[in-house]
Amino acid sequence: MLKGLNHITLAVRDVDAALAFYVDLLGFTGHVKWDRGAYLSVGELWLCLSLDEPDVREDYSHIAFDASEEDFPRITLCLQNAGVTCWKTNQSEGDSLYVLDPDGHKLEIHCGNLRSRLEALEKEPYAGLVWL
Template sequence: MITGVNHITLAVNDLPRSIWFYTDILGGTLRADWPRGAYLELGELWLCLTLSDAPIAPRNDYTHIALTCSEADFPRLSELIANHAELWQDNSSEGASLYFRDPDGHKLELHTGTLASRLDHYRAQSESRMRIH
């Protein structure tokens, strides 16, 4: 049985730049690094950055990684991110969200909600076609 996400690995073209972004901008903690990679912690997330020999091709679909942030920290962190990252979508969902790209174009989201708050949001909408289980 799956008990959670173990880690996420992202290929990057410039390792020092990516380490800077994930530590200085997103507040992650560098736990280990080597010439072709790094391990970071962002909250409970274990993030592996690995140097790619090929250029990273940014995705054009909706695939992205959402990172949790407290409502109290959201305004400060979202302003910092917006000053250092390309935004790729406006928020139209429940809860505060900021959609941005990391230096290699990986799509990320800063979000304050939870699965429970999202489901409550849809339960409250009588016109919602979503089936909640």
């Protein structure tokens, strides 16, 4: 059986630019960097940046990072002041900011969790929703 998420690896064109985004803007901790990559972490998440040509898709796939309601306005302002591109407007429960990293990877900064999302679905279910 699987135990959980181990790590996420993202293809990046420029390791230093990606490091600046994830460490300086999003507050990740940098651990090591080498010619073709870097290891970072935030909370329990291990993120690998790997020098490669990103192939970003046009679907809704994205990575969502947790933020507290208290920190959300500061994070939002920081990303807006840095000129980070937004790719979607929030239409669901909890505050969310949807941004692109320097390589076009879709990210979400979200206040909430699975429990709060399920509670919201009890009040306003998605079309065709079935509880498992």
